[in-house]
Amino acid sequence: MKKHNFNAGPSILPREVIEQTAQAVLDFNGSGLSLLEISHRAKDFKPVVDEAEALFKELLDIPEGYSVLFLGGGASLQFCMVPYNYLNKKAAYLNTGTWAKKAIKEAKAFGEVDVVASSAEANFNYIPKGWTVPQDVDYFHYTSNNTIFGTEIRKTPEVGNVRMICDMSSDIFSHPVEVEKYDLIYGGAQKNLAPAGVTFVVVKNDSLHKVDRVIPTMLDYQTHIDGGSMFNTPPVLPIYTALMNLRWLKAQGGVPEMARRAKERADLLYSAIEDSKIFVPTIADPEDRSYMNICFVMKEEYKELEPEFMTFATERGMVGIKGHRSVGGFRASCYNALPLESVKALVACMKEFENK
Numbered sequence: 499m500k501k502h503n504f505n506a507g508p509s510i511l512p513r514e515v516i517e518q519t520a521q522a523v524l525d526f527n528g529s530g531l532s533l534l535e536i537s538h539r540a541k542d543f544k545p546v547v548d549e550a551e552a553l554f555k556e557l558l559d560i561p562e563g564y565s566v567l568f569l570g571g572g573a574s575l576q577f578c579m580v581p582y583n584y585l586n587k588k589a590a591y592l593n594t595g596t597w598a599k600k601a602i603k604e605a606k607a608f609g610e611v612d613v614v615a616s617s618a619e620a621n622f623n624y625i626p627k628g629w630t631v632p633q634d635v636d637y638f639h640y641t642s643n644n645t646i647f648g649t650e651i652r653k654t655p656e657v658g659n660v661r662m663i664c665d666m667s668s669d670i671f672s673h674p675v676e677v678e679k680y681d682l683i684y685g686g687a688q689k690n691l692a693p694a695g696v697t698f699v700v701v702k703n704d705s706l707h708k709v710d711r712v713i714p715t716m717l718d719y720q721t722h723i724d725g726g727s728m729f730n731t732p733p734v735l736p737i738y739t740a741l742m743n744l745r746w747l748k749a750q751g752g753v754p755e756m757a758r759r760a761k762e763r764a765d766l767l768y769s770a771i772e773d774s775k776i777f778v779p780t781i782a783d784p785e786d787r788s789y790m791n792i793c794f795v796m797k798e799e800y801k802e803l804e805p806e807f808m809t810f811a812t813e814r815g816m817v818g819i820k821g822h823r824s825v826g827g828f829r830a831s832c833y834n835a836l837p838l839e840s841v842k843a844l845v846a847c848m849k850e851f852e853n854k
């Protein structure tokens with residue numbers, strides 16, 4: 499049976515990208531050696547990092563003066579690296595969910611944190627509006643896509659002259675980004691770019707060195723800019739897969755095409771949920787709804803059918819649609835590599851269940 503992969507992360511990658519990775523594991527560039535057994539400084543591997551960085555810049559339309567880094571530690575390490583490198587006195591954070599909360603917790607160890615708004619009181623089922631960012635902060639941090647709760651900020655927030663830092667783990671390359679407004683953009687690659695093990699960082703070169711504290715070498719972004727992501731051994735396998743995926747992205751038409759597909763998938767699924775008699779979206783305002791992680795539950799009067807639908811959908815090849823425990827219900831993650839056919843299959847499955 500065909501599987502439809504709605505996993506939230508690690509998650510779906512294009513089949514050909516997985517095949518290319520498998521091939522390189524067996525024989526890297528016809529060298530007779532596996533990608534897993536060559537030096538990261540080998541003359542063949544350096545071009546992999548260089549091309550991945552160049553394609554990243556090209557596809558995200560990154561202006562001059564920025565570096566793209568491939569690091570270890572996950573997005574979670576960035577929660578601490580960001581304030582280590584940028585928080586002198588005070589930073590502003592928007593609290594839109596679990597990941598934002600974790601970033602806020604880390605920042606508090608380094609200075610004053612002004613939480614400009616939060617939707618915690620409503621279990622993060624909307625994006626707060628009408629907040630302002632104090633102009634005396636070192637930076638403003640937000641999460642563009644809330645993977646767990648299914649909300650997303652696709653438009654660049656209005657924050658005056660304050661520099662922005664954003665966690666784009668789960669919606670990178672799914673919509674255009676005005677990179678010039680950011681000092682730093684980061685994310686774990688395992689949602690929308692590569693397998694687990696690599697973290698991408700887009701950093702403005704001249705935004706660093708504004709804090710007084712001593713920064714441990716490995717946690718200092720400058721180390722990795724100077725080292726070209728090779729200060730220590732980088733995660734070679736996920737970087738290789740990221741490169742294959744970036745090539746795939748470009749061949750498909752780049753970010754504009756990914757944005758079009760994301761909207762097409764989301765429109766189809768959200769309208770099916772809204773038209774349904776038994777399902778309801780967890781995010782009421784269409785403006786706030788994530789195109790990447792589409793969350794829905796059963797209406798109160800049908801609530802007890804949720805486990806039955808899980809079994810029904812699983813039997814029809816749907817994978818990973820169980821909602822996060824903090825939301826319940828269902829979550830269909832529709833990342834860049836997810837074909838429209840998978841969304842159509844899920845919609846058909848929902849209709850079949852409803853008719854039954």
Ligand SMILES: *Cc1c(COP(=O)(O)O)cnc(C)c1O
Pocket residue numbers: 507571572573574575597641643644645665666667668685686687689
């Ligand atoms: C998954 C996720 C994280 C955590 O990423 P790790 O690489 O596991 O540390 C952080 N932020 C967002 C938005 C995520 O979706």
